[in-house]
Amino acid sequence: MSAHHHPTHEHDHAHAHLARPTAEDRGATVLAFRDLTLGYDRHPAVHHLHGNVPEGELLAICGPNGAGKSTLLKGVMGAVRPLAGGIDLTRLPRQEVAYLPQAAEVDRTFPIDVYDLVATGLWRRTGLFGGVGRADRARIGEALASVGLAGFEGRPIGTLSGGQMQRALFARLLLQDARLILLDEPFTALDAGTVADLLALVRRWHGEGRTVLAVLHDFELVRRHFPRTLLLARSPVAWGPTEEVLVDDNLNRARRMCEAWDEGAAVCAPIVGERAA
Numbered sequence: 001m002s003a004h005h006h007p008t009h010e011h012d013h014a015h016a017h018l019a020r021p022t023a024e025d026r027g028a029t030v031l032a033f034r035d036l037t038l039g040y041d042r043h044p045a046v047h048h049l050h051g052n053v054p055e056g057e058l059l060a061i062c063g064p065n066g067a068g069k070s071t072l073l074k075g076v077m078g079a080v081r082p083l084a085g086g087i088d089l090t091r092l093p094r095q096e097v098a099y100l101p102q103a104a105e106v107d108r109t110f111p112i113d114v115y116d117l118v119a120t121g122l123w124r125r126t127g128l129f130g131g132v133g134r135a136d137r138a139r140i141g142e143a144l145a146s147v148g149l150a151g152f153e154g155r156p157i158g159t160l161s162g163g164q165m166q167r168a169l170f171a172r173l174l175l176q177d178a179r180l181i182l183l184d185e186p187f188t189a190l191d192a193g194t195v196a197d198l199l200a201l202v203r204r205w206h207g208e209g210r211t212v213l214a215v216l217h218d219f220e221l222v223r224r225h226f227p228r229t230l231l232l233a234r235s236p237v238a239w240g241p242t243e244e245v246l247v248d249d250n251l252n253r254a255r256r257m258c259e260a261w262d263e264g265a266a267v268c269a270p271i272v273g274e275r276a277a
């Protein structure tokens, strides 16, 4: 299967003004972390994160297991509330944020077919009971074709392979048409062809000026396709150009920091002097 793109199709144009940043938007801060601490039951999972994400950024989030990467995306989504500090989605309404959860968190037993799953990507525009019109049906068909799933409309999601399910979830992201796209391990356990097709969509979003944050474990893929990286080990280890961040020193430090982490630690006050940008 391969991806088919119709970037100049009229349906894309019809929605372009809703989501795509203008030239002036590019580079302005779209997401800011202010000495952010996120956690569960008062136990921090992400600690003292400070920095800005400019609009149009293609940012990889890397780090050992348990480093807080998924928690960070959930924080941006608004699903986990800060214990301290804050997250500013300065110029972006919540419906401009799209989120792809880790495959393990998606309930594949939910009785819904591929068409209806992908159609939920339209909710923010149609509303839950808004109904799907002819133009919307065309957009759903296009999105499915873009991910190589034309003809899968009536398949219950429980019958899809892992790769097909991920393609369906990417089709839903296409319809969400969001300016900030959060991807949690989007390419894990996929074959090379599926990764290439889905990566092409991510690069297309990047080309359209959307902001993409992706949690990734494959450093080679990150080095090749993600210009900037945040290396997280509960606290930020490094954040900048990928080739400067993914170096042995930082990776070893990240591993040691995660191993040394006290799971039972409570929230601490911000440390003066740690507020580097």
Ligand SMILES: Nc1ncnc2c1ncn2[C@@H]1O[C@H](COP(=O)(O)OP(=O)(O)OP(=O)(O)O)[C@@H](O)[C@H]1O
Residues within 6 Å of the ligand: 040, 045, 063, 064, 065, 066, 067, 068, 069, 070, 071, 072
């Ligand atoms: N719902 C939850 N309730 C309590 N603790 C949680 C919850 N979700 C995550 N944690 C804890 O928060 C910490 C960070 O987890 P998180 O899933 O964000 O890490 P991660 O970097 O995404 O890890 P991985 O690479 O293994 O997916 C871990 O110690 C984890 O056990």
